[in-house]
Amino acid sequence: xxxxxxxxxxxxxxxxxxxxxxxxxxxxxxxxxxxxxxxxxxxxxxxxxxxxxxxxxxxxxxxxxxxxxxxxxxxxxxxxxxxxxxxxxxxx
Amino acid sequence: xxxxxxxxxxxxxxxxxxxxxxxxxxxxxxxxxxxxxxxxxxxxxxxxxxxxxxxxxxxxxxxxxxxxxxxxxxxxxxxxxxxxxxxxxxxxx
Numbered sequence: 426x427x428x429x430x431x432x433x434x435x436x437x438x439x440x441x442x443x444x445x446x447x448x449x450x451x452x453x454x455x456x457x458x459x460x461x462x463x464x465x466x467x468x469x470x471x472x473x474x475x476x477x478x479x480x481x482x483x484x485x486x487x488x489x490x491x492x493x494x495x496x497x498x499x500x501x502x503x504x505x506x507x508x509x510x511x512x513x514x515x516x517x
Numbered sequence: 518x519x520x521x522x523x524x525x526x527x528x529x530x531x532x533x534x535x536x537x538x539x540x541x542x543x544x545x546x547x548x549x550x551x552x553x554x555x556x557x558x559x560x561x562x563x564x565x566x567x568x569x570x571x572x573x574x575x576x577x578x579x580x581x582x583x584x585x586x587x588x589x590x591x592x593x594x595x596x597x598x599x600x601x602x603x604x605x606x607x608x609x610x
Contacts, residue, residue, distance in 0.1 A: 428537055433530075440534050444541065451545070466562050489567035494560060494577060497569070498552045501581040506544065509585055 455495070463487035547588070555580035 429437055467483035468476065476484070528536070559576035569577075 428540055432533055432537065436530055436534050439530075440537055443534070443538055447538075447542070447545075451549075454549075463564075466564060483564050486567035487564045490560065490564060490569060491556070493569050494556055494573075495552060497574065497577055498555060498581055499548070501578055502548050502551060505581060505585040509589065 459488060459491055462491065551581060551584050555584065 429440065432440065463484050467487055468480050470477055470480065555577055559573050559580055561570075561573065
């Protein structure tokens with residue numbers, strides 16, 4: 426069911442522009458959270474001002490795992506959201 | 518879908534766009550919250566590996582399913598309770 430169905434072409438374009446802006450903002454948020462998260466989880470040794478090998482490795486793994494998690498949950502979300510929408514449609 | 522009752526007059530262009538945008542925003546926020554909470558509940562914070570373990574993957578799947586179920590349940594219950602109190606309620610989230 427398309428929620429943009431009531432909109433004209435021009436309105437849809439406007440909506441698309443706004444959504445793109447929103448997506449950029451969301452990506453910046455994602456990035457920020459990733460830094461905060463991985464830094465907090467991995468870096469705790471301040472005897473040096475350079476990241477140690479261990480910390481570097483941890484950060485790499487943290488980023489990889491976080492992105493994989495994000496992807497997987499996005500897939501699940503889309504499925505579940507679709508199912509929930511269908512259920513609501515059927516109830517009406 | 519819902520235009521939140523604009524009344525007798527036609528909604529303006531801006532109102533229509535804002536309404537759809539809002540709906541998508543609500544969904545996007547739910548997505549963000551779900552990712553945050555399920556990561557917290559399922560992901561090992563020591564990051565010993567870059568790959569998701571089988572256990573973590575299964576945990577994420579189940580967590581997201583339960584999250585949606587909890588969302589629906591709470592939505593229903595909240596509606597019932599506010600209706601019982603004689604209020605209007607949100608009319609379907």
